[in-house]
Every structure is written in C-alpha cells, then in structure tokens.
Amino acid sequence: MISVESLAAESLFGLPLPELWFGLVFTMLATFLFLDGFDFGAGAIFALLETDEERETVLAAIGPFWDGNEVWLVVFGGALFAAFPSVYAGLFSRHYLLMFGILGALILRGLAPEMYEQRHDAGWQRWWGRAFVAGSVLAPFLLGAFAGNWLVGSERSLTLIGLVVGVTVTLLTVVSGAAFLQLKARERLPDAIVTYGMAATVGYVLAVVLTLGVLAVRLPGGFGTLLNPAIVALVVASLGLAAGHVVALRREQSLPALGAAAAMTYGLVAIVALLMYPTVDPAMGATVRGAIVSTLPLNLMTIGASLLLPLVTVYFVVLYSAFSGPISPEEAY
Amino acid sequence: MIDPVIASRLQFAVTTIVHIIFPVMSMGLAPFLIYFTWKDIRTDEPVYEQLRRFWTKIFAISFVVGTVTGIVLEFEFGTNFAAFSTTAGELFGGPLAVEGMMAFMLEATFLGVFVFGRDRVGDKLYFISSVAVGLGTWLSAVWILIANSWMQTPRGYELVTENGQPIVHLVDPMAAYLNPRFGYMYIHMQNAAVESVALFMAGVGAYYVFRHHVWGYPVENVNFWEATLKIGLVALLITAPLQVLHGDMYGRHVAETQPQKFATMEAVWETESYVPEYIVAVPTSVDGFTDPRAKELFGIGIPGGASWLASGGDPTAEIRGLNDFETEAPPVAIVFWAFRAMVGLGFWFILLAFWGGYRWYKGQLLEDGLLHKALMGSSLLGIIAVELGWIVTEVGRQPWVIQDVLRTSEGVSPGLTGTEATITLIGFVGVYATLLGLYSYVVWRIIRNGPPGSDQLRVNREEVPTSGPETSVPGVSDDD
Numbered sequence: 088m089i090s091v092e093s094l095a096a097e098s099l100f101g102l103p104l105p106e107l108w109f110g111l112v113f114t115m116l117a118t119f120l121f122l123d124g125f126d127f128g129a130g131a132i133f134a135l136l137e138t139d140e141e142r143e144t145v146l147a148a149i150g151p152f153w154d155g156n157e158v159w160l161v162v163f164g165g166a167l168f169a170a171f172p173s174v175y176a177g178l179f180s181r182h183y184l185l186m187f188g189i190l191g192a193l194i195l196r197g198l199a200p201e202m203y204e205q206r207h208d209a210g211w212q213r214w215w216g217r218a219f220v221a222g223s224v225l226a227p228f229l230l231g232a233f234a235g236n237w238l239v240g241s242e243r244s245l246t247l248i249g250l251v252v253g254v255t256v257t258l259l260t261v262v263s264g265a266a267f268l269q270l271k272a273r274e275r276l277p278d279a280i281v282t283y284g285m286a287a288t289v290g291y292v293l294a295v296v297l298t299l300g301v302l303a304v305r306l307p308g309g310f311g312t313l314l315n316p317a318i319v320a321l322v323v324a325s326l327g328l329a330a331g332h333v334v335a336l337r338r339e340q341s342l343p344a345l346g347a348a349a350a351m352t353y354g355l356v357a358i359v360a361l362l363m364y365p366t367v368d369p370a371m372g373a374t375v376r377g378a379i380v381s382t383l384p385l386n387l388m389t390i391g392a393s394l395l396l397p398l399v400t401v402y403f404v405v406l407y408s409a410f411s412g413p414i415s416p417e418e419a420y
Numbered sequence: 421m422i423d424p425v426i427a428s429r430l431q432f433a434v435t436t437i438v439h440i441i442f443p444v445m446s447m448g449l450a451p452f453l454i455y456f457t458w459k460d461i462r463t464d465e466p467v468y469e470q471l472r473r474f475w476t477k478i479f480a481i482s483f484v485v486g487t488v489t490g491i492v493l494e495f496e497f498g499t500n501f502a503a504f505s506t507t508a509g510e511l512f513g514g515p516l517a518v519e520g521m522m523a524f525m526l527e528a529t530f531l532g533v534f535v536f537g538r539d540r541v542g543d544k545l546y547f548i549s550s551v552a553v554g555l556g557t558w559l560s561a562v563w564i565l566i567a568n569s570w571m572q573t574p575r576g577y578e579l580v581t582e583n584g585q586p587i588v589h590l591v592d593p594m595a596a597y598l599n600p601r602f603g604y605m606y607i608h609m610q611n612a613a614v615e616s617v618a619l620f621m622a623g624v625g626a627y628y629v630f631r632h633h634v635w636g637y638p639v640e641n642v643n644f645w646e647a648t649l650k651i652g653l654v655a656l657l658i659t660a661p662l663q664v665l666h667g668d669m670y671g672r673h674v675a676e677t678q679p680q681k682f683a684t685m686e687a688v689w690e691t692e693s694y695v696p697e698y699i700v701a702v703p704t705s706v707d708g709f710t711d712p713r714a715k716e717l718f719g720i721g722i723p724g725g726a727s728w729l730a731s732g733g734d735p736t737a738e739i740r741g742l743n744d745f746e747t748e749a750p751p752v753a754i755v756f757w758a759f760r761a762m763v764g765l766g767f768w769f770i771l772l773a774f775w776g777g778y779r780w781y782k783g784q785l786l787e788d789g790l791l792h793k794a795l796m797g798s799s800l801l802g803i804i805a806v807e808l809g810w811i812v813t814e815v816g817r818q819p820w821v822i823q824d825v826l827r828t829s830e831g832v833s834p835g836l837t838g839t840e841a842t843i844t845l846i847g848f849v850g851v852y853a854t855l856l857g858l859y860s861y862v863v864w865r866i867i868r869n870g871p872p873g874s875d876q877l878r879v880n881r882e883e884v885p886t887s888g889p890e891t892s893v894p895g896v897s898d899d900d
Contacts, residue, residue: 151532154487158520158528164494165517172509179498180833183840186499187847190492194851197488198858201481205862296656380510384590388514395521402529402552409533409541418536 095383104389105379108170109367110360111392115166117356119159120230120256121263121349126153128264130196130223131257132283146200146420148271149169151410155403157193169388171378174368181370182233185244189229196222203402204420231256235298237399238359239305240369248301255294259355261287262332263348270341271414284336284344288329291351295325306362317361325354340405425832426840428500431848435492436814437807442486442859444806447561447610448617449479450554452651457550461543464887470871471651475621476864480625485859487528488851500841504821504831508588511577511596512567514811519563527556527747538878562608569601571678572824577826586826601677602774604670605813611663612809615769615795616802618655622776624867625649630792635756644871649795653776653785660769662727667766668729674816675739678823681816682751683742686726687714687756691741697725701760712756746749747827750818754811762808764799772798 098104126149133145168175179186199219203212235252236244265284268276299322303310313319328347335344367375379385422430456472459465495517497505505512530552531543537549576596578589590596625648632639639645669813675682688695698719703709708717714726722728724735731737742749772794779785821828 096593129850151536155525155529155532157487157491158486161491161494161524162517164491164522165513165520166496166506168494168497168509168515169517172513173506175498175509176502176505176833178504180500181832182833183499184843187844188493190488190495191847191851193491194855197484198855201484201862202858205865274547279636284660302444363445381589383593384510385513387590387593388517391514391518392521395518395525399521399525399529402525405531405545406529409537409545417539 622652
C-alpha cells in the first residue's frame, strides 16, 4: 500500500500532474462541447425542419444520448473545482449572470423534449419546440462566451471576444449536429441538412478567423502570440478538417464527417488552452502551478480519475453501440 | 436589492429544496425498477412489464429534471459561494468530481439504454442497465453525502491562512472521507427515499383501487394498480420502522458531534439535565411559534426523554443550552418545528404501514376506503418528511457552513453584488416554480394515462398481429 505520507510528499511517479490536470480539464470541456455539441446542433437544425415527423426524428436521434453527454459538463466543473478550486470560484463568481444563463439554457434544452412529447396539439408543440431550439442555441453560445472571457481574463461578461467565441462555438455545434443527424436518420430527414452542415462549416471558418482577429488585438502578447507554431498548426489543421467535413457530408460519409467535427472541436479547445497556458485564470494572473491543489489531494484525484475514466469510456461504448446505426421508424423520444 | 449574503442563502435553499425531490424519486424508484425488470424478464407476466414501463416513465422524467437542477447546485458553489469553494475546495471538490465520474456517468449513460433500448439490447444487458442506473443513483448519494458530512463534522484537515484567506488542507483522507456522520446520513437518506417512493406508490395505487373497489367505477388494468398498492405497502412495512430506528441513532450522533444543533432541535436554551422530550408541544402564545423555548411550551413530554435520546439511555444526562455556545443560535423555530413534524410523520408512516398490513392480513385491503384515503393523503408526505429532515440538518448547523471552521456569511462570493444575486434569486423562484408545476403535470399525466394496455406489451407481441409500423398516436405517449 502507498502511505499517505508518500502521497503527500511528491507527485505520483514524478509526473507533471498540474499540467496533466490542466490538459484533462480542457479535454473534458472539449468532450462536452463535441458530444453535447451534436445534440445542440441537432436542436438548432430542429428549427429548420418543417414536418412533425422530421422533428420527432431529431428528438428520437438524440434521446438516448443527451443526458450522458451533458454529464461531461458536470465532470468538467467537478474536475476544475477539485484541481483548481480558486479558479473555479473566481471564474464562476466573476461571470455570475453568464453562468446562470448557461444553466437556464440547459434547463430549457433538457426539459423541452420531455414536454414536447406530452401533448400532441400544435400550439403546445410549437412553443416547446421553440424552447428546445432556444436552449440548444443559447447553451453553446453562452458557453463559448464564457470560454472567450476566461481566455482573455475579462472581468466583464458582455464582451466582443465573448460574442465571437460564442458564435464560433454555436456554429461548430451545428457542424457536428448535421453530421450526427445524417448518421442517425439520413433516410428520414430532408437532404437540406447537408446544406445546413456546409453553411455552418463555412460560417465556422469565418468565425474562427474573426476570433483570431479579435484575439490579436485583445491578448496581451498581441498578434505575436498567435504565431506560436502549435497554434498555427492547429488553425491550419482545422481549415483542412472543415474542408474534409464538407466533402464527407456531401458524399454521405457521415461517420468521417462526424469525426472531422470532433477533431475540429478538440482543436478549438486546444487553441484556447494553449493560448492560456501557463496561466489558468488570466484575470487573476494565476498560473497552473500556482493554482493547483496540494500534492495529496492531487495524487488521490489522479488515482481516482485513472481508474474511473476508462470505465466511463466503456459506458459510452456500450451506449453508442446499443444505439448504433440509423434509428428505426418505431423509435420515438 | 437584497443583501448578496441573504440572497445567496435563500437561492441555495430554494434550489436544493426543489432539487432534492427528483433524486428522492430516482433513488427511491431504483430498487423497485431493478426488481420489476428482473421479474419482467424471468416471468413474462404482463403486470411486471406494465410496472417496469410505467415506473420507468416516472423515473425518466425525475432523472431529467434532477440532472438539470443538479448542475445548478454544483455551479452555485462557484458562483455564490466562491469564498467557501476557495477555502474548502481541496477537500470538497474531490468528492464532487468523483461523483461525476463514478456515479453520474454510470447512471446517465445506462439510462439511455434502460429507457430507450428495450428492443435494441438483449435481456442480460437490459437487466445490467437497470442495475447500473440504480447503482449510479445510490453511488451519487455516497459522494454527495461524503462531501456534506464533512461539512457537518469536519475531520482530517488542517486550517492555514494563505494570502489572508483561510484554506483547508487535506491531511488524513481516511478521516475526512470515511466520516462517521456519513454512515448515519446515508442510511437515513436512502431509506427515506425508498420510503417516500413506497408511500407514493401506495397512494397512487390506492386511488385506483378506491375508485374501482369502493366506488365501483370501471378501472382499466385494475390488477396493475392493486399490485402497485401492495408493493408500495410491503416496502413501507419494511422501511417505516427502520427509518425511526436509525433516525434515533442519528439523533444521538448529532447530540455528540453537533451539540448546538441538538440543542436547537430541542429548543433548550439553558444547560440542564433531565430534559424532557416533548411529543406534543403547544405554544401558549404567538411567541411560542416564532421563538420556541422548550421550558415555556405547554407540552406532553417524556420526562428525561431528550436527555435519554442525547446520551443513549441516561435520562439524567445534561444537555448544553444554546446560551452556553459562543456563536449565536441557529433559527430555533424552524429547526424545532421541522424536527417535530418530521418525527411525527415518521410515526404516522409506521401506523399507516401496520394499518395497511393488518387489513391485508384480514383480506380487507381492497375494501377499506378510509385506509385508501389515508394512503392517498400521505402519498407526498414522504417527500415532505425528507425536506423537513434536510431543513433540520442544514438550518440546524447555522451559522456555520463548515462546522466550527467557516461561517456561512464568510463563504459567499466577495465580488457578488446585491443586484446580481437578487436577479438570479427572483429568476430561480420563477423558473423552479414553473419547473415543479411542469414536473407535477407530467407525472399526473403519466398516472392518468396508466400503464401500457395489454395490446401494447412485448410479452403479447407474438400473439397480437400488428398493423405496420406504429407511429405516434395522438394523446398516447409512446416514450418507450
């Protein structure tokens, strides 16, 4: 057995745990933005569909998944709290109203499909459909705004960078959503979802360029910060992936398209994390090494996470293989 | 504008009071659903498929609303109680993170399979899903109560001041996380959840049984409602006596470890021995309601009862009065009356269980209209008792957010303005009232629609010819 004394004395196996947890926290955020992202994107596309059957299909497609996907946000919050408590506290209280905006949007998104299915009269479904769309669009927008403000260390929540990152993230969820819906319900949804997916991808590329422009002005290091080779490589790769996504979507290769969307999401979050490092809360000037919890709880958390995250992966594999392939007409939300 | 400290506390109170309803429903339903799933797979009896499908619908809506209201609580530690989160993050953040990874992930992923996947997976994986979901809900409570019990009786830590801020450092993880309080809380809470659901099931079942057997109205699937009533009653017979037994042990532990809370529960202001336990306490003036002092109340008490409770058998034991603590007393009236109401309900549930059990034994369970009415009237009282218990626990530990370490008022986010806090408080009151209304509406509709009819059951599928793919039929839910 490892003794408490040795766990309190030094990092597990001498690993650079503060940096690993910094990476893990952002990986969890990216996983949330990808997985729940396609649910959000499906919710946005829901607004553009016309028939009841198409809308039911969208709800049925995300039905088994969204709750599990949303837990990645809980895990992100928990990991940030456990690894960088002062950052969690500072960041969340600084962007007080923004956080509650995100929560409100998530409540709407979660509740709306349940309510939508309760009654089949047109007025009721029109309103809950709108609520579903509003929640699905607002949640990623506000989360993006949160990430943008976090990155530049803004004290305020209503900022230009928040706006552009919010739009970027929202468009990215539509990119994922189109690929996901094509994968799950190609036969039962109009071909227009390809167009929506492509339009979102083009919009996403423009939004990334706009974001980089705002960052060049807003970041303390100016344009030079963006010329970091890793950032340049990620931006170039994202452009390539965006092109690949469009091609795959047109050829109805939904899984590669979804994969490209996933890579774009992880890429975007990686850009944010790289620009932020070595600070973890730019507003307070707190560095990763300065804000990390003490060695003992960090080691315990590391042991816990390395046991649990592989299990979590298994759960998701079970879930997604149970519902693999297109949904059938009998399946409803 | 409301003061940010008051507004944050009120908001946390509102959001937890509403949230706890949903985990109580999902944790309480979990063992029933595992049982129904098992019986459905093993026996092919239609009533078990009906039970499984009907209660899964109520479980699913409870889970969804529980998820969205639960994230709010996690975020509120950061948004409203940033100083607390900074001080206690090292001990408090870990359990929350592990709860997410170990429990919430398990339940939320397998919930997808459990609710939507009956036709997609085999019997074995389907049964495993029901266990995984149930286990997830119960593991969730483990980590949340580990975090909460540490705040009640903190151990295994060291308090230092860094940059002028108190910071709690973890020293002994075993002492901190395997807190004796956790055991008492967990057993009392989980049993309460099952008991609450048992009461709910018995009440809902009693309504249809009453309509059919007492009033003589035709009721569809009457055997389903009879089964619901009986299963609820059996669970109540098991859980109701247990709840009072370990509640008593829990109370004694509180007396030992949080004497100020215990004195508040008993409204003992002056330190004295041979303190009676008032079973019925009637204030003789209005002040008696708002500012109860045990000595001044007219009551029927067991002489030495509170002393006996606190010490575990010694009626002459001394109880330290509220005036002998350095910190101000918690709001005594709320705690004193909430405690009495909770205990009173606990004994009522035992009575109800034995009444129902006796009638059943005599073969009159389906005919006793008064019993049915009592069960219907009590269907939500289990949840009320849980709320009351949590009010005793959380109001009773004031003014501390971490007992003897950090005051609640010192835990609130320093930068929070009254305007911000007031906006969200008002927002939450509105949103949560709506949420509660919608949840009740959905549950009411599920109950009114009843279980799936025999023509819709899987067990009958081979015999009944189906006419093409089923699509949504207006007015009929087809969630599964």
